Amino acid sequence: MSIESKNQKLRELLTELGSAVVAFSGGVDSTFLLYMAREVLGADKVVALTATSPTYPSHEFNESVRLAGELGIRQVVVDSNELEIPGFAENPPQRCYHCKKELFDICLGKARELGYAVVLDGSNLDDLDDYRPGRQAAMELKIRSPLLEAGLTKEEIRTLSRGIGLSTADKQPFACLASRFPYGTRITAERLQQIDRCETFMRENGFHTFRVRYHGDTARIEVGLDELERIIDDEMRGRVLTEFKEAGFTYVALDLQGYRTGSMNEGTALDNS
16 A cells, blocks of 8 residues: 555544544654544544653653644643552563553543543554564553554654654654663663663753663663764763763663664564564
8 A cells, every 4th residue: 555545544544433532652653643633533532641650751741742732632641650560660571561551541541531432542563563562452452553554654654744744753763761671670760760861861962863771780872873973972972971870870882783673672582583
């Protein structure tokens, strides 16, 4: 199917729904989905639900508020704390399942309370290529994923977002801070804050595509291959070392493979490469 045919299918899927609560993080996918839901259903038939938590960077939350406001969509903000979910803080491979199940339960409750027909999430076709236990929670709770159902890939969503002028078209892929930890490494509020501080530094210093991965006393930095030269510049390297060590890391390592999704699955039974 062409990208135009997929976009038309998306419109048809949304038309059938009547009204919807969109699980909204402010990322590329959920922003495009929110825009399309508004276009098809009307602003009064769509609500953006955003859950704040220790794993959700404050920068991303502020972005979600700005984007919902720009789109003229009512945003409902709820508090959530995944660290209190049994089995989450221990960081098992099924961690994302527990997190998404709580999020979608919250969304379903709000949908019932507000009288909206369905809950939507921003999963896309590419999500089927990686280990995504959150998809299991979505299917169990009958959460709809219109972008996936329409067969849209991440790059196609970016292309369509660019065409309609969404500022998220070229935004870095979003993943919660818990994804920075190897499976089995306990996730704590302090460690999440440590990672958030380092990634905030990277963002404020102009890096576009990056992750800071937690390995005990070592921070492993992934950046886009086009940004490798910049981070090893003597002046920038010194600033990175100073900031990361002040954040509590003893060692700071640069991953020469660069940024890639799912790197925490590498070398495990979940590695599909």
